[in-house]
Amino acid sequence: MTKDLDKDFKDINSNDLDNICEECRKEDESVFQNLIMTGFKLCKSCRVSKTIFPL
Numbered sequence: 001m002t003k004d005l006d007k008d009f010k011d012i013n014s015n016d017l018d019n020i021c022e023e024c025r026k027e028d029e030s031v032f033q034n035l036i037m038t039g040f041k042l043c044k045s046c047r048v049s050k051t052i053f054p055l
Helices: 002-011 030-038 044-052
Strands: none
Touching: 030 044
16 A cells, blocks of 8 residues: 555656646745645635635
């Protein structure tokens, strides 16, 4: 089972772990936190915007 987990962690691209928002392209600490919680790379302000105005 650990071999499967190691393989999954090696497949993660280092670009996926940067702190750059996909919407506004600004660097923010909350991007990584939102990636873990929701699966989307959004900063705090873009996440609120998408929650209020989901279009």
